[in-house]
Amino acid sequence: MSRNAESTAFRSALEVIRAVEPRVADAIGAELTDQRESLKLIASENYASPATLLAMGNWFSDKYAEGTVGRRFYAGCQNVDTVEALAAEHARELFGAAHAYVQPHSGIDANLVAFWAVLADRVESPALKKAQVRQVNDLTEADWFALRRELGNQRMLGMSLDAGGHLTHGFRPNISGKMFDQRSYGTDPATGLIDYDRVAEAAREFKPLILVGGYSAYPRKVNFRILREIADSVGATFMVDMAHFAGLVAGKVFTGDFDPVPHAHIVTTTTHKSLRGPRGGMVLCQPELADQVDRGCPMVLGGPLPHVMAAKAVALAEARRPDFADYAQRIVDNAQALADGLLRRGATLVTGGTDNHLVLIDVSGYGLTGRQAEQALLDSGIVTNRNSVPQDPNGAWYTSGIRIGTPALTTRGLGTAEMDQTAELIHTVLTQTTAGANADGTPSKAKYTLDADLADKISRQAADLLAPHPLYPAVDLT
Ligand SMILES: *Cc1c(COP(=O)(O)O)cnc(C)c1O
Numbered sequence: 001m002s003r004n005a006e007s008t009a010f011r012s013a014l015e016v017i018r019a020v021e022p023r024v025a026d027a028i029g030a031e032l033t034d035q036r037e038s039l040k041l042i043a044s045e046n047y048a049s050p051a052t053l054l055a056m057g058n059w060f061s062d063k064y065a066e067g068t069v070g071r072r073f074y075a076g077c078q079n080v081d082t083v084e085a086l087a088a089e090h091a092r093e094l095f096g097a098a099h100a101y102v103q104p105h106s107g108i109d110a111n112l113v114a115f116w117a118v119l120a121d122r123v124e125s126p127a128l129k130k131a132q133v134r135q136v137n138d139l140t141e142a143d144w145f146a147l148r149r150e151l152g153n154q155r156m157l158g159m160s161l162d163a164g165g166h167l168t169h170g171f172r173p174n175i176s177g178k179m180f181d182q183r184s185y186g187t188d189p190a191t192g193l194i195d196y197d198r199v200a201e202a203a204r205e206f207k208p209l210i211l212v213g214g215y216s217a218y219p220r221k222v223n224f225r226i227l228r229e230i231a232d233s234v235g236a237t238f239m240v241d242m243a244h245f246a247g248l249v250a251g252k253v254f255t256g257d258f259d260p261v262p263h264a265h266i267v268t269t270t271t272h273k274s275l276r277g278p279r280g281g282m283v284l285c286q287p288e289l290a291d292q293v294d295r296g297c298p299m300v301l302g303g304p305l306p307h308v309m310a311a312k313a314v315a316l317a318e319a320r321r322p323d324f325a326d327y328a329q330r331i332v333d334n335a336q337a338l339a340d341g342l343l344r345r346g347a348t349l350v351t352g353g354t355d356n357h358l359v360l361i362d363v364s365g366y367g368l369t370g371r372q373a374e375q376a377l378l379d380s381g382i383v384t385n386r387n388s389v390p391q392d393p394n395g396a397w398y399t400s401g402i403r404i405g406t407p408a409l410t411t412r413g414l415g416t417a418e419m420d421q422t423a424e425l426i427h428t429v430l431t432q433t434t435a436g437a438n439a440d441g442t443p444s445k446a447k448y449t450l451d452a453d454l455a456d457k458i459s460r461q462a463a464d465l466l467a468p469h470p471l472y473p474a475v476d477l478t
Pocket of ligand 1: 044105106107108109165166168214215216241242243244270280281
């Protein structure tokens with residue numbers, strides 16, 4: 001394929017859009033410019049391939065396809081069947097999974113599908129069994145009452161939010177925290193690492209229906225074999241949410257005890273983070289949960305997005321190629337180079353380093369809150385996000401941490417030398433930023449001062465780092 005084909009495709013698409021609503025075409029073009037110019041260290045973002053992006057912009061979007069491959073509630077789904085079956089096959093092969101369900105629209109949706117599947121499989125309710133075998137009309141009001149109470153009274157044990165867990169792992173602001181009675185396991189205050197003995201103890205005391213592994217902001221490997229043993233010891237279903245690190249599993253950086261797929265009963269993920277696919281979600285599971293998982297739509301999901309499933313098939317095919325394993329290894333090499341560069345300059349990192357794609361800086365060492373640090377870095381052309389650190393004194397809004405990740409910059413081709421220079425830029429901004437004060441003289445958690453000339457200088461240096469590594473090099477919209 002000629003590189004020119006990518007330029008022509010995107011240019012033609014914008015021309016067609018521009019004829020209807022030029023402001024949308026302009027915004028799409030501006031988004032490319034912005035992404036090209038920013039040093040993107042958001043651990044959950046990436047850049048999907050042109051093939052993945054283009055697979056989404058077509059008439060698959062026009063199809064309703066409720067149901068599963070070969071068993072649709074709508075006619076004319078033969079081509080949707082093709083792409084959904086392909087995406088599922090690539091997912092099974094890539095991850096060595098018995099079953100893959102590729103309809104979830106996002107990671108949160110994938111978790112809802114998983115929660116429902118486990119509840120439906122595990123809750124010993126005669127009313128639920130009736131409902132499952134299409135005797136719904138025979139259910140009495142009392143059955144419904146019992147069913148709702150039984151479903152809503154189950155227990156979930158997951159990683160605590162401030163140790164890096166995710167909102168959907170049973171926390172109150174999310175529906176999972178309203179569906180489940182939740183308890184969480186944290187990390188050892190001294191090392192920042194998961195203490196598996198404490199997890200086992202919590203499991204023994206709490207007896208969860210579901211033990212959840214997985215995180216959004218934990219910079220280390222997780223031993224899924226041990227977590228599975230803990231789940232088995234209390235009869236819990238072991239679920240892993242690998243939304244952040246699916247690319248590292250796909251690229252065989254996480255193997256053996258650290259690969260969740262052979263150990264978990266059910267695994268959920270996003271497809272757009274380190275996996276580098278379209279914005280979406282996916283569920284992998286053992287055979288006994290497959291039927292329940294396949295009920296995801298319409299049980300908790302809206303109609304499938306066939307254009308996104310087509311893009312998932314493309315991205316998963318890409319992830320099965322040998323160069324994806326190189327990519328995954330470079331993500332981790334880059335994160336470690338970034339961590340080493342920061343440590344050498346005196347930064348404090350949660351757990352003292354990383355063995356995955358992300359680094360969590362405790363910015364209280366610089367006298368800043370996460371919010372001040374995030375904004376000062378943004379002023380300097382460096383895009384990160386603030387994040388709680390374990391036992392964070394500043395809460396979830398201001399926080400004391402900055403989470404940085406390497407999947408996106410690694411896609412652009414930056415390597416370990418550039419990561420060291422990135423560490424220098426970050427460290428310079430954070431040392432030169434000073435916390436501000438409120439009108440009454442008390443310390444502000446939001447205000448800060450950073451010399452504008454310095455911010456400009458760092459922005460130019462960030463741009464210089466990116467210049468040799470153009471984003472979507474084959475795409476020229478001018
Ligand atoms: C990002 C993330 C999600 C949510 O994914 P969305 O696609 O935004 O819904 C769920 N779980 C974990 C662990 C995540 O990191």
